[in-house]
Amino acid sequence: MKIWVTRDEPLDGPLCSALKQAQLQVIHEPVLQRHVVTDARSEIAQLAPSDWLVLTSTYAINAVAEDVARVPKVAVVGESSREAAIRKGFHVELVSSDGTGKGLFEELFTIAAGSTICYLRSSLAVAPDAPDSITMTSPVLYETHKREYRKDILNEADVAAVTSASAVYAVGPIDMRFASIGVSTSKALREIGIEPWVEAAEPSFNALAHAIADQR
Numbered sequence: 495m496k497i498w499v500t501r502d503e504p505l506d507g508p509l510c511s512a513l514k515q516a517q518l519q520v521i522h523e524p525v526l527q528r529h530v531v532t533d534a535r536s537e538i539a540q541l542a543p544s545d546w547l548v549l550t551s552t553y554a555i556n557a558v559a560e561d562v563a564r565v566p567k568v569a570v571v572g573e574s575s576r577e578a579a580i581r582k583g584f585h586v587e588l589v590s591s592d593g594t595g596k597g598l599f600e601e602l603f604t605i606a607a608g609s610t611i612c613y614l615r616s617s618l619a620v621a622p623d624a625p626d627s628i629t630m631t632s633p634v635l636y637e638t639h640k641r642e643y644r645k646d647i648l649n650e651a652d653v654a655a656v657t658s659a660s661a662v663y664a665v666g667p668i669d670m671r672f673a674s675i676g677v678s679t680s681k682a683l684r685e686i687g688i689e690p691w692v693e694a695a696e697p698s699f700n701a702l703a704h705a706i707a708d709q710r
Contacts, residue, residue: 495710497673498651500525500661502641508552508574509655512703521651525664527641533559534614537633541566546588546606548613550595551658552578554635558614566612569602571595572676572697593676593697596622603628618660640664653691653706657699662686675702 495518501509502524510520538547538558547566549555555570555578569588570576579586588605590598599622602611607627614635615621621632638660648668656662657675659682667686674680674690676697683690692709694701 495519495706496521496650496652497706498523498647498654498670500643500654500665501657502526502528502553509657509699509702512699513655513706515700516703516707518703518707521647523643523647525641525643525661526638526658528553528616528636528638530557530636531634533557533562534633534635535559535562537612537614537631538562538566541610541612543567544608545610545612546602547584548598548602548611549575549579549584550598550613550615550619551575554614554616555579555582555584557635558582569598571598573701574698594678595619596678616660655702655706656683657702658682673702673706675699 497513497518498521499510505522513520545566546569548569550571552574567587568579568584570579570586571590572593576586576589603625610629613621613632615632616636616638617634618638624630653671653673655673656679659678662682671691672683672688674683674693676694680690680693692705694705
């Protein structure tokens with residue numbers, strides 16, 4: 495089975511690697527392109543140990559400077575992000591229970607009163623409104639742009655693997671089976687009139703690869 499990797503990652507990236515380990519053939523054709531605009535060193539330096547750093551993707555985690563102070567508590571969306579943050583040396587104290595950014599912030603807002611939340615985001619992401627008891631900052635960590643993809647890939651791939659709403663909107667409504675990494679991505683697919691062929695049991699690259707492999 496040939497899987498179209500729409501994610502902006504190299505051929506040895508985490509999703510490509512997970513698919514290959516699941517004995518699936520990878521067609522590498524990203525639909526987004528990203529570039530880092532800050533390493534977040536100064537933003538993180540302003541946080542106290544009681545404050546929170548929100549990182550909602552492995553790309554964001556990897557974009558953060560290697561030698562930043564590890565003082566703030568970290569909140570992430572899913573297992574892949576948790577593992578990446580731990581490898582980076584961060585102390586992860588909160589993982590979204592439903593695997594969505596919306597759910598993550600709802601949980602965080604109930605426990606972070608009196609603290610500052612720094613949400614390092616993509617240029618396409620919008621920071622939610624925080625309660626008055628919380629100071630929210632949301633600097634853009636990286637720019638995200640749509641990338642034109644090869645149209646003949648529609649005849650090559652059996653399934654398109656999508657891992658974000660941004661990727662869904664970049665691909666658009668096409669006649670193909672879609673494998674979704676989680677709730678937010680599936681919601682975006684339904685918004686453009688597509689029912690996910692399969693959804694990962696949890697928002698991780700390994701879970702997505704296994705979900706596709708199980709449907710072969």
